[in-house]
Amino acid sequence: MKAEVVITIHxxxxxxxxxxxxxxxxxxxxxxxxxxxxxxxxxxxxxxxxGxGxGxGxGxASASGTITGFGSVIVNGKRFDxxxxxxxxxxxSGSQNDLKVGMTVTVNGSFNGTQRSAxxxxxxxxxxxxxxxxxxxxxxxxxxxxxxxxxxxTVIDDNIPGRNVLNLVAGTDHVEVNGHVRPNGVIQxxxxxxxxxxxxxxxxxxxxxxxxxxxxxxxxxxxxxxxTALINDMPAPTGNNWNGLLVEAKGTVFTAATTTLTxxxxxxxxxxxxxxxxxxxxxxxxxxxxxxxxFSIGNRRVQTTGNTEFRGGTIDxxxxxxxxxxxxxxxxxxxxxxxxxxHESVKLEGDIATIGASSFTLTGLPGLTIAVNGQTExxxxxxxxLSSGDHVRLRGRVSGPNSVxxxxxxxxxxxxxxxxxxxxxxxxxxxIVILGVSVDTSTISQFESVSGSSMNRAGFLAEVKVxxxxxxxxxxxGSTVRWDEAELED
Numbered sequence: 001m002k003a004e005v006v007i008t009i010h011x012x013x014x015x016x017x018x019x020x021x022x023x024x025x026x027x028x029x030x031x032x033x034x035x036x037x038x039x040x041x042x043x044x045x046x047x048x049x050x051g052x053g054x055g056x057g058x059g060x061a062s063a064s065g066t067i068t069g070f071g072s073v074i075v076n077g078k079r080f081d082x083x084x085x086x087x088x089x090x091x092x093s094g095s096q097n098d099l100k101v102g103m104t105v106t107v108n109g110s111f112n113g114t115q116r117s118a119x120x121x122x123x124x125x126x127x128x129x130x131x132x133x134x135x136x137x138x139x140x141x142x143x144x145x146x147x148x149x150x151x152x153x154t155v156i157d158d159n160i161p162g163r164n165v166l167n168l169v170a171g172t173d174h175v176e177v178n179g180h181v182r183p184n185g186v187i188q189x190x191x192x193x194x195x196x197x198x199x200x201x202x203x204x205x206x207x208x209x210x211x212x213x214x215x216x217x218x219x220x221x222x223x224x225x226x227x228t229a230l231i232n233d234m235p236a237p238t239g240n241n242w243n244g245l246l247v248e249a250k251g252t253v254f255t256a257a258t259t260t261l262t263x264x265x266x267x268x269x270x271x272x273x274x275x276x277x278x279x280x281x282x283x284x285x286x287x288x289x290x291x292x293x294x295f296s297i298g299n300r301r302v303q304t305t306g307n308t309e310f311r312g313g314t315i316d317x318x319x320x321x322x323x324x325x326x327x328x329x330x331x332x333x334x335x336x337x338x339x340x341x342x343h344e345s346v347k348l349e350g351d352i353a354t355i356g357a358s359s360f361t362l363t364g365l366p367g368l369t370i371a372v373n374g375q376t377e378x379x380x381x382x383x384x385x386l387s388s389g390d391h392v393r394l395r396g397r398v399s400g401p402n403s404v405x406x407x408x409x410x411x412x413x414x415x416x417x418x419x420x421x422x423x424x425x426x427x428x429x430x431x432i433v434i435l436g437v438s439v440d441t442s443t444i445s446q447f448e449s450v451s452g453s454s455m456n457r458a459g460f461l462a463e464v465k466v467x468x469x470x471x472x473x474x475x476x477x478g479s480t481v482r483w484d485e486a487e488l489e490d
Contacts, residue, residue, distance in 0.1 A: 059278030102155030102191030145222025157193035313342035347421035364481035379410035402436025421471035
């Protein structure tokens with residue numbers, strides 16, 4: 001097993017003007033590190049940051065997330081050789097041929113230097129059952145009481161006509177959805193396929209409204225009746241003591257008229273990994289924040305230290321609902337993070353120019369529309385509390401050539417900073433277009449590579465490609481922006 005590694009802090013993404021806030025955050029992280037070294041935070045076991053990730057050594061390795069490719073199995077960008085692996089697909093013994101890009105899996109195995117090998121691959125869906133409705137814009141559907149969100153990263157299987165959820169027939173078609181459960185119970189779909197045979201109504205999610213007297217609880221809008229279900233692995237039911245637990249419920253009978261599943265089995269959602277793993281990465285949504293740098297992704301607890309490297313965000317942006325991945329050492333129920341990476345591709349900051357009932361625009365980013373919906377998380381405000389001239393910072397996902405859906409919006413102190421981060425749509429000479437906004441790089445004096453090292457304009461333009469993720473920073477001058485920094489993001 002490897003000894004402790006030394007991890008460097010990631011500095012270059014912060015603005016000079018935010019130095020005092022960054023120092024405050026760093027002091028908080030250092031204090032947390034000391035607390036963890038002494039006795040663990042909030043009653044958690046004391047653990048140390050060890051593991052690989054440096055291309056040397058060997059040990060155990062696991063990853064939980066989305067399949068992004070094959071040639072073995074690639075999860076969260078990490079390739080695991082599967083030549084000696086077992087496969088469990090939807091609860092049954094299977095093979096790699098049963099897996100598809102977009103499915104969510106947990107891989108257990110080992111690493112030796114930069115090579116990883118899988119001993120077991122476990123696939124689980126988020127919901128399988130009857131399609132009850134499909135939104136007219138094709139961006140969501142309801143499956144057995146679960147709201148399922150669809151975006152440009154969702155893989156639609158080719159057994160759905162036109163690979164478009166609008167071609168699903170509500171009340172008739174059954175689907176299997178892989179994805180990540182958000183803290184409000186909504187499922188962000190990574191893969192959707194139509195089920196033609198062997199449909200087993202099942203769902204994973206957080207328990208609400210548990211009532212042991214009636215032997216029922218809810219997952220989303222689904223009522224689960226467990227009166228005749230096998231519940232041996234669950235805590236003994238009493239009152240509402242299951243509320244907040246992440247569980248999996250399976251049944252044979254789903255009654256659409258009352259959105260009720262008669263369960264045959266209810267069990268806790270297991271971690272799916274051992275007590276100690278030298279190198280572990282988890283991807284998903286933050287479901288709980290206990291304190292600075294102490295949070296959960298799904299049902300996996302994560303703690304940061306003063307040495308944790310943050311990519312694409314800062315420690316104060318770890319809030320319920322944020323999509324993250326964390327990598328480090330897993331020890332008795334705690335992941336001590338070496339890296340934390342923020343996954344929403346869109347990041348914006350600026351002054352509100354116009355605002356409507358469900359969308360707004362930012363000064364200096366002409367043509368770009370930011371939409372909000374029932375899943376948007378607000379910090380220190382709400383849509384009704386915002387007005388023209390307010391300075392906001394937001395994260396979101398691409399919904400069109402010049403439109404985004406905000407996943408989080410925070411009200412900030414007024415200043416003239418403008419940030420624009422998103423995928424590059426086109427490149428012509430010195431001009432790159434991001435989310436419909438043209439950025440002339442000839443005015444930019446500071447360029448950074450993915451690793452944070454400085455580069456010149458020619459090197460930047462040679463490196464950037466269509467669909468590259470780029471962040472530009474500037475200052476508002478009237479209604480226009482003078483861009484002065486450009487960074488390649490990973």
